[in-house]
Amino acid sequence: MIELYDYELSGNCYKIRLMLSFLKLDYVSKKVEFHPGKEHKSEKFLEINPLGQLPVLSDTNLVLRDAQAILVYLARKYDKKNIWCPIDDPEKLGLIAQWLSFGDLITGSSSAARLHDTLFYTEFDIGECRERAHAQFRILDEHLFFQEQLNQSWICDGEKPTIADIACFPYIALSEEGGISRMSYPAIRRWMDRFKRIDGFIVMPGVFPAGPRSF
Amino acid sequence: MLNDLKKIWHPIASSAEVQKRHVFHAQLLGREYAVWRADDGNVNVWENRCLHRGVRLTIGINEGTELRCQYHGWRYANRTAGCTYIPAHPADAPARTICNNTYPVKEAMGMVWSGEEAFAEPVHFKNFEKYTVLRPIPINGNFNIIREMLSAKYRLLGHTTRDEVNGVLKVILKNGEVILFFVQPQDSNLSVLRGVVNQKYSDSERVLFLRAQNRILQSLRNDIEVLSKKRQIDPMIVQIAQVSSELSKMPQKKDIGRQAVLRVQVAEKKKTAKDIVSIKLVSLRDQLPTFQPGAHIDLHLQNGLIRQYSLVNGPGETNFYNIGVKLDALSTGGSEYLHKDIREGDVLACSVPRNNFPLRRDSLKTIFVAGGIGLTPLLSMAQSLDVMNLNYEFHYFVQNEDHIAFSSILKKLKKTPLVHQGLSPKLTKKKLNEILLYHNNSMNLYVCGPGPMLETTRQVAAELDWPDNSVHFEYFKNSNVIDDSSSFKIELARSALSLKVQSGQSVLEVLRANGLDLPSSCEQGACGTCKVSVVDGAIDHQDVYLNESEKLKGNVMMTCVSRALSKRLILDI
Numbered sequence: 001m002i003e004l005y006d007y008e009l010s011g012n013c014y015k016i017r018l019m020l021s022f023l024k025l026d027y028v029s030k031k032v033e034f035h036p037g038k039e040h041k042s043e044k045f046l047e048i049n050p051l052g053q054l055p056v057l058s059d060t061n062l063v064l065r066d067a068q069a070i071l072v073y074l075a076r077k078y079d080k081k082n083i084w085c086p087i088d089d090p091e092k093l094g095l096i097a098q099w100l101s102f103g104d105l106i107t108g109s110s111s112a113a114r115l116h117d118t119l120f121y122t123e124f125d126i127g128e129c130r131e132r133a134h135a136q137f138r139i140l141d142e143h144l145f146f147q148e149q150l151n152q153s154w155i156c157d158g159e160k161p162t163i164a165d166i167a168c169f170p171y172i173a174l175s176e177e178g179g180i181s182r183m184s185y186p187a188i189r190r191w192m193d194r195f196k197r198i199d200g201f202i203v204m205p206g207v208f209p210a211g212p213r214s215f
Numbered sequence: 216m217l218n219d220l221k222k223i224w225h226p227i228a229s230s231a232e233v234q235k236r237h238v239f240h241a242q243l244l245g246r247e248y249a250v251w252r253a254d255d256g257n258v259n260v261w262e263n264r265c266l267h268r269g270v271r272l273t274i275g276i277n278e279g280t281e282l283r284c285q286y287h288g289w290r291y292a293n294r295t296a297g298c299t300y301i302p303a304h305p306a307d308a309p310a311r312t313i314c315n316n317t318y319p320v321k322e323a324m325g326m327v328w329s330g331e332e333a334f335a336e337p338v339h340f341k342n343f344e345k346y347t348v349l350r351p352i353p354i355n356g357n358f359n360i361i362r363e364m365l366s367a368k369y370r371l372l373g374h375t376t377r378d379e380v381n382g383v384l385k386v387i388l389k390n391g392e393v394i395l396f397f398v399q400p401q402d403s404n405l406s407v408l409r410g411v412v413n414q415k416y417s418d419s420e421r422v423l424f425l426r427a428q429n430r431i432l433q434s435l436r437n438d439i440e441v442l443s444k445k446r447q448i449d450p451m452i453v454q455i456a457q458v459s460s461e462l463s464k465m466p467q468k469k470d471i472g473r474q475a476v477l478r479v480q481v482a483e484k485k486k487t488a489k490d491i492v493s494i495k496l497v498s499l500r501d502q503l504p505t506f507q508p509g510a511h512i513d514l515h516l517q518n519g520l521i522r523q524y525s526l527v528n529g530p531g532e533t534n535f536y537n538i539g540v541k542l543d544a545l546s547t548g549g550s551e552y553l554h555k556d557i558r559e560g561d562v563l564a565c566s567v568p569r570n571n572f573p574l575r576r577d578s579l580k581t582i583f584v585a586g587g588i589g590l591t592p593l594l595s596m597a598q599s600l601d602v603m604n605l606n607y608e609f610h611y612f613v614q615n616e617d618h619i620a621f622s623s624i625l626k627k628l629k630k631t632p633l634v635h636q637g638l639s640p641k642l643t644k645k646k647l648n649e650i651l652l653y654h655n656n657s658m659n660l661y662v663c664g665p666g667p668m669l670e671t672t673r674q675v676a677a678e679l680d681w682p683d684n685s686v687h688f689e690y691f692k693n694s695n696v697i698d699d700s701s702s703f704k705i706e707l708a709r710s711a712l713s714l715k716v717q718s719g720q721s722v723l724e725v726l727r728a729n730g731l732d733l734p735s736s737c738e739q740g741a742c743g744t745c746k747v748s749v750v751d752g753a754i755d756h757q758d759v760y761l762n763e764s765e766k767l768k769g770n771v772m773m774t775c776v777s778r779a780l781s782k783r784l785i786l787d788i
Contacts, residue, residue: 142429145350149422183240183247183273184353184407186232193237208285211276212604213236 002027005048005056007034011111011170012067013055014204015103018166019074022084022200035119067107068100071163083160095156096164102136103167109133110171113178126179133180137188140168144187153194161198169195173207220244223381224319224337226326226397226409229348233258233327238282240273242401243329245451247271248318250327253293253531254279260329261296262316262455265289272315280531280602291315293531297505299599305577308507308570316456324348324395324411338380340395342413349394349410350425352432356443358382358400361408364442365396368435394428403448408432471732475515475564477503482535484559488620490542491588492554493527495535499562503536508596509572509689512536513736514553515564522549523737525591525663525689526568527621529598536568539620541588569736571743571760572663572689574599579657581607582650584672586664587618592689593663594624601629610635610650612643612668643668647675654681663689673762683764690759693740693776697757703779707731707788708750722774722784731788733774740776747774752784 002020006013006029020027032054033039041052049056049065056063057070059077064070075085087093109132115121116129143155150157155164173192175182182189195201196210203209227241228250239250240263247263249272263271265284272291276283281290281299288302296315301307321328321337325348328337354361366376366384375387384396392414399407410432416424479496487493497503511525524538543550557563574596575581581600583593590611600607609632613619616636625632635646651660651672660681662672669688676686700718705725707714716725723745726733736744740758749772756766758773765771772784 142350142433146422146426149425183242183401184405186228186239186351189240190232190234190237208274209276211236211278211283 003030003058004028005030005032005045005054005058007032007040007054009205010034010054011114011174011204012053012107014170014207015067015166016055016057016070016074017202017204018169019071019084019163021202022166022198023074023078024200025074025078068104068163068167071100071166075163083162084166085163086158092156092158092162096162099155099164100167102140103164103171106133106136106168106171109136110175110178110180113180114171114174115178117178130178130180133175133178134184137172137175137180137182137185140172141185141187144191148187148190153191155191161195165191165195170204170207177206220400221331222333222335224321224328224330224333225399227260227329227399228327229351229409230322230325230327231348232351236277236279238273238275238277240271241329242405244331244400245402245453246331247273248329249273249275249282250329251277251282253277255293255531257293257534258320258322258327259293259296260318260320260327261291262318264455266298266313266315267301278602280529292505292533294533295502295505299505299507299530300576302577305575306573308509308573311504311567314505326409326411338383340379342393343395343411345415346411346413347415347421347424349412349432350429352408352429352436353401354406354408354436354439354443355404356406356436356439357404357446357448358398358406360443360446361398361406361439364435364439365398365408368431368438372431403450404443408436471727471730473513473515473521473566473735473738475513475521475566477565477567479503479536479563479565481557481559481561481563484557487539487622489617490554491618491620492540492542493537493621494540494553494557495537496563496565497535503533504567505533506536506568506595507570508574508599509592510568510570510595511572511592511736511742512538512568513566514538515566516549516552517556517561517563518548518552520547520549520552522553523742525572525595527591527594527624529595529624530602536565539588539591566736569734569742569744571746572661572687574661575659575687576600576603576605578659579606579655581605582658582660583607583609584612584647584650584660584662584664585610586612586662586668587614588620589662589664589669589689589691590620591663593661594621596661597628597630597632598624604629606630608650609633612638612646612664640667640671644671644675647672648679651676651679651681654679654685656682656685659685659687661687666690666692666694683762686762688762690741692737693757693759695740695757695759697740697776698755699776699778701755701778701780703781704783705779706783706785708785709788716778721776722772722778722786726774726788733788735775738775740773743773745774746771748787750785750787753780754778754784755780 004027056065109129112124113129116124116126154161156162193210197213228239233239233252235252241248241250249261249263252258267289270286274285283290290300292299296317298309298313301309318329319333324343324346369376369386377385379385386394394410394412396410478499480499482497483495506526511523514522527537540550540553542554585593597609611632612635702718705714714725734744736742743760754769754772755778757776
């Protein structure tokens with residue numbers, strides 16, 4: 001049975017919950033009280049992940065940390081249709097890895113701003129976090145605008161979304177909780193609507209559903 | 216300066232960015248807008264806040280015909296921005312005054328244009344029949360700085376630039392193509408640079424061109440932002456409209472009686488079934504006010520008669536009112552006039568829509584029972600449930616196939632209507648027994664049709680133990696003979712007036728004679744418009760609007776027909 005060390009308000013854990021939902025996989029959610037208990041820094045949890053970070057996934061003999069790594073694992077192991085992380089095309093795989101790492105950069109900026117504003121992580125330089133997030137959003141907005149010009153809906157080329165989209169989505173969708181407006185990123189806002197309409201999409205606190213697409 | 220900027224049209228989005236089933240987030244001169252395209256193509260530019268709790272509507276849901284707030288689900292209609300439904304008050308029709316602020320909107324040269332007070336015609340730019348819209352570039356900088364540096368940048372690249380009216384910059388490229396640049400002032404230190412070129416390219420050429428311009432503009436942006444950091448300007452102050460003074464004060468005294476404030480023109484009149492015509496009315500002047508499913512209007516005919524007709528419109532169909540009129544064999548002039556004398560192009564006066572037959576949208580299942588022309592309000596309701604994917608059953612009793620009206624709308628309903636043809640009164644009752652047999656407390660019944668059929672339906676529902684408050688009905692007319700022989704006193708608790716109602720006078724007439732303007736519509740006890748609350752006294756109910764338990768409760772009355780059994784009534788007005 002898959003077990004996910006999970007915190008409801010964590011965007012990184014949400015990435016994994018999204019992947020599990022898209023793949024229709026059953027799992028056990030093991031709650032870790034990130035705030036205010038700081039359980040992720042407890043001795044007990046540090047044995048599971050010495051970095052003291054969520055999420056962690058355990059599946060039979062494997063214990064895996066890092067949201068992006070877990071996305072790769074779940075997609076390769078359980079996605080029978082080879083959609084979410086195709087490996088037969090080296091160029092595409094390289095691009096997926098590039099945007100997975102971009103997703104982690106967004107965690108470092110947008111998620112940090114959100115922790116500052118909502119969970120009292122006052123040691124972060126909030127202005128600097130927001131500035132970095134805006135710079136990253138500009139890069140993604142430009143990329144998505146030209147993807148649309150080429151009739152591409154997702155971060156990486158192809159009919160279907162990939163784990164790159166999952167890795168970037170949560171902390172963009174939660175950015176306003178860190179005081180980062182998305183008004184200046186219309187292509188990102190359209191991509192978010194498309195993402196929310198993927199079959200199996202689920203929400204978390206602060207992320208709202210999209211309406212029906214049919215017309 | 217700011218006032219001048221408010222009066223001109225600014226592009227606020229590319230047309231391609233305002234996609235169906237999406238809400239675009241815009242800002243102009245400090246004010247935020249929710250911009251959304253309805254399924255009929257109409258673009259709405261609204262104040263970006265829900266009237267309820269002020270939440271941004273840009274996180275709401277564009278449902279194609281209405282915009283729904285993400286927070287408590289208030290729904291606002293395409294075009295009018297009037298509220299059509301409040302989930303926390305499922306049994307009540309929202310007041311017509313709950314209406315969001317809307318702003319002028321136009322679409323031209325591939326862009327959506329607006330302006331807080333842009334009432335004049337926009338400037339027309341010649342030779343832009345073919346065009347390609349550039350990628351809009353948001354810039355953290357003041358629009359004046361951007362205009363200066365934009366012109367310098369293109370001149371440096373060897374192109375020619377020229378200043379046009381309203382701060383527009385024209386760039387004539389070396390190859391002769393012309394780009395018009397508009398700086399959309401979002402706020403003092405925030406702008407969007409929008410450009411359009413008078414050329415249409417093939418797909419691959421277009422992407423190359425857009426990328427090339429995007430590179431120039433991003434490099435320009437870097438320069439502007441370095442400079443702007445040093446020259447920050449105070450943000451613009453936005454006035455959010457308060458409740459209008461006419462709504463916050465007692466209204467001025469005006470003409471008393473039934474008002475026909477709208478001037479409408481017959482845009483389409485066509486036969487939809489035997490003896491039934493469908494009439495579409497469009498406004499001669501302003502936007503028609505918001506309607507809700509179940510609403511009716513008073514039509515003031517040129518022959519002096521006033522008649523009530525339910526609207527057939529589906530949600531979001533806000534640029535016309537559609538009614539169905541059945542030729543009544545015993546017509547006293549209303550239906551005959553509309554059938555024979557009215558033609559397309561004729562102008563009529565009508566009231567604003569009133570809704571005394573509100574639709575609950577919190578039922579697990581709704582049963583509609585329509586008889587003949589009683590179809591009309593129920594058709595509007597079923598279309599509303601369709602957009603919310605709510606469950607219902609639609610039963611339509613008609614004499615025969617020739618009498619099936621509005622079949623094009625019926626065919627579009629998600630739940631196929633069940634048409635019952637040519638049933639005798641006895642068989643109708645049997646069928647109603649089948650339809651109403653199963654029910655639970657999360658179901659509601661809506662019925663509209665001729666008097667006898669309505670009576671039967673209510674009777675069957677009562678026999679099958681449907682609770683009174685789950686059975687909603689609307690009569691076409693009150694066929695009771697009104698007994699107005701009594702005389703009694705009325706005390707108006709809030710106005711501190713004591714008045715006498717003589718035999719032959721109605722309460723409504725006495726109130727109006729004494730300067731109290733009460734809304735009314737049918738004036739025969741069928742529509743519910745002139746309802747008032749009663750504080751004390753026994754009521755002589757003579758209307759067909761209230762159900763039995765409401766009548767027994769005795770705390771409301773229809774002032775047009777109902778009277779007093781006691782010597783006096785104390786009214787809450």
